[in-house]
């Protein structure tokens with residue numbers, strides 16, 4: 381790992397839930413603590429990506445700061461890591477334009493995530509009415525994501541499984557650019573989060589998501605002990621009586637609860653179960669609730685402290701902006717010169 385930058389980003393969608401925390405932020409925290417001292421570490425709040433799906437300005441304004449507070453409260457050390465807002469660093473949008481000139485519409489059309497955000501079938505071909513309702517930014521945000529990574533010459537990009545297709549596009553664009561215009565960009569490696577996809581507490585065919593209308597399906601990192609207990613009481617298990625076993629195929633809801641508790645303690649679920657054998661569903665729910673309360677209480681307290689100190693958050697954001705600006709201007713200049721400016 382030495383030397384090369386570690387970079388990742390997350391959209392400001394409000395306070396994080398367990399899926400965001402275990403699937404993304406916790407692996408940032410772990411990686412930032414184990415990275416060599418000379419590796420720059422940057423985390424970006426993707427507020428340009430945030431407008432690819434319609435959102436009110438008031439909501440975006442609020443959610444940007446909630447995201448910053450959530451990231452710091454989750455354990456990202458602002459002394460070691462640079463945290464900044466994407467919209468504060470124009471080089472992202474500038475490199476996006478350059479890269480869009482070598483992004484094939486056909487390749488972008490094979491990306492699956494924007495289709496799910498637009499509620500389109502992955503394999504469907506687009507009708508005229510689909511095209512009327514689609515905005516250009518949603519279609520091209522994988523290219524913006526490539527610009528985000530490449531502008532930092534990032535060597536390592538920690539992401540969840542759902543982002544690995546976009547990282548492939550990023551490598552493809554870096555190689556295509558380097559081939560056509562000369563060596564400019566580092567080819568980044570994907571660092572997949574070791575944590576499993578976290579499922580809804582109320583329906584194990586769905587992932588935990590803040591857009592789920594049943595809000596008891598989702599635990600937020602700022603939930604109080606009472607809220608956590610209530611949600612765990614309502615959590616789905618299964619009809620198997622007696623001892624708790626690890627069986628993700630046959631017992632997905634039980635396995636999800638075990639994965640949550642184990643993930644919070646940096647353990648594999650079977651090892652967690654071996655250490656804490658449980659006689660029934662009630663014991664499982666109590667154990668998982670205790671783990672959640674223990675892990676999330678400090679995050680909740682720190683979050684509440686941070687959101688009431690806007691001056692501090694602003695000073696962090698300004699500092700992050702300055703460092704990110706300084707670290708990206710050389711690469712932007714190099715890319716501009718390469719294409720002929």
Ligand code: ADP
Pocket residue numbers: 390391393397398399400401402403404539540541542543576577578579587588589590591
């Ligand atoms: P949501 O589904 O709540 O809208 P986002 O799409 O904003 O969440 O997710 C941000 C990041 O958090 C994603 O890149 C993904 O890696 C991670 N993530 C979101 N939900 C989950 C989940 N249920 N399990 C694991 N990781 C998740």
Ligand code: NA
Pocket residue numbers: 589
């Ligand atoms: Na989502």
